[in-house]
Amino acid sequence: MKNTLVALILGALSLSTVMSSSDPAQAQDRDRRPDGSYRRTCRDVRTDRGTLFARCEDRRGRYHRTRLEDYRRCRGDIENDNGQLRCRRHHR
Template identity: 90%
Template sequence: MKNTLVALVLGALSLSTVMSSSDPAQAQDRGREPQGSYRRTCRDVRTDRGTLSARCQDRRGNYHRTRMEDYRRCRGDIENDNGHLRCRPHR
């Protein structure tokens, strides 16, 4: 009985730790700029919960708000395609 109670308490503590940390990758992601060629022509770059957002310059020099969801899935270059964030597949 005592062992069962201890196991339940430890299980509850483990579960609360996992739940409070949410997704560790998403928590660590906040505020980090991923690598990519987009950084040369984009500014106000932010990350939050797997979404990359920025203001990126088009060919005429105008800036546009753009975002890329699930940017961590991009295995190639994150690029600025005429004011829009895109994932260029790795070859």
């Protein structure tokens, strides 16, 4: 019984270590908020797996949920275009 409990605990610790070692790249991506003029008029900004998510204000002051997929390919300004995220220039 004691050996089984020790084995279960060691197994859980091993799994925890493996799971946390594979997460840093994803966690880093989620925490990164790219620069751009959109930051002045957008809120709740986050990234996940190469997609930038935000709620951005339109010309009437209303906020819209928007996203910009593959935002890392954007080489120009990331802007808020009337409540929608846009990239001025993409890397080819």
